[in-house]
Amino acid sequence: xxxxxxxxxxxxxxxxxxxxxxxxxxxxxxxxxxxxxxxxxxxxxxxxxxxxxxxxxxxxxxxxxxxxxxxxxxxxxxxxxxxxxxxxxxxxxxxxxxxxxxxxxxxxxxxxxxxxxxxxxxxxxxxxxxxxxxxxxxxxxxxxxxxxxxxxxxxxxxxxxxxxxxxxxxxxxxxxxxxxxxxxxxxxxxxxxxxxxxxxxxxxxxxxxxxxxxxxxxxx
Numbered sequence: 579x580x581x582x583x584x585x586x587x588x589x590x591x592x593x594x595x596x597x598x599x600x601x602x603x604x605x606x607x608x609x610x611x612x613x614x615x616x617x618x619x620x621x622x623x624x625x626x627x628x629x630x631x632x633x634x635x636x637x638x639x640x641x642x643x644x645x646x647x648x649x650x651x652x653x654x655x656x657x658x659x660x661x662x663x664x665x666x667x668x669x670x671x672x673x674x675x676x677x678x679x680x681x682x683x684x685x686x687x688x689x690x691x692x693x694x695x696x697x698x699x700x701x702x703x704x705x706x707x708x709x710x711x712x713x714x715x716x717x718x719x720x721x722x723x724x725x726x727x728x729x730x731x732x733x734x735x736x737x738x739x740x741x742x743x744x745x746x747x748x749x750x751x752x753x754x755x756x757x758x759x760x761x762x763x764x765x766x767x768x769x770x771x772x773x774x775x776x777x778x779x780x781x782x783x784x785x786x787x788x789x790x791x792x793x794x795x796x797x798x
Contacts, residue, residue, distance in 0.1 A: 584616050591617070591624055595641045600653035603745075607657025607717045614716075618745055619752025619762035621646040626753035643753045647745050654710070654741035655734060658720040662733060665724025670695070673725055698722050703736055710740025 590598040599621045606612040625643040678688050698705060702723065709719030723733050752759040 583612065587612070587616050588620055591621055595624075596645055596649040599646055600649040600656070603650045603653030604657040604660070607654060607720075608660050614744070614748060615762055618650060618748035619755070619759040621650065622749035622752030622754075623756060623759040625749070626756065643749060647742070647749050650745040650749060651738055651742045654745065655738050657717070658710075658737045658741070659734070661717060661720035662724040662728075662730075665721045666727055668725070670725050670727075694722075695726060698726055702726065702728050703732065706733060706736040707740045710737055711744050716741075716744065 587602060590602055592598075594601070599617065602612065602617045603614070606614050606617055622643055625641045625646045674688060706719055706723055706728070709715045720733075720737070748762055751762050755761055
């Protein structure tokens with residue numbers, strides 16, 4: 579299945595160039611199963627290959643590495659805005675009602691939601707900027723920003739900057755590696771496992787804290 583997906587991604591980029599990359603990145607932001615470690619490195623490879631053939635007067639260059647980076651960043655912002663709009667439409671009131679009704683099944687209280695909202699409000703700029711450079715969190719960070727209705731101008735600017743860093747890294751690496759662009763996925767995979775480990779540690783810490791508080795409240 580992943581092989582078929584990779585082939586489809588390559589066909590789209592080969593056929594549509596910048597527009598294909600931008601469209602794929604929009605979909606990747608909204609539908610994470612399309613991995614950026616396939617889309618972006620291959621885009622870099624295609625652009626570099628195009629530039630090389632042009633230098634040899636074999637073919638006219640249709641794409642450039644910089645152009646691919648810009649197209650990918652535009653797609654990232656559009657995809658992030660879609661998630662932002664969905665979360666903003668749901669709104670904090672519906673989210674709070676959901677937590678009040680079903681939160682106990684997940685060990686989450688309304689007070690936890692209030693603390694989480696306060697945390698995000700204080701660190702929203704850093705969360706969006708850094709989050710756009712972190713696997714697994716890249717798309718998700720748009721959701722709390724939408725729920726809290728973060729200032730749209732700030733959200734767009736920070737999303738563009740953070741996404742540009744990620745896109746430049748992966749597209750640039752794909753261009754450097756050439757026909758070995760698939761190795762980028764290995765590097766991202768290692769980074770992703772570190773992120774998963776950090777998330778698991780935070781979840782364990784959260785659960786232990788909740789258990790400790792319950793025991794304390796029972797004793798008192």
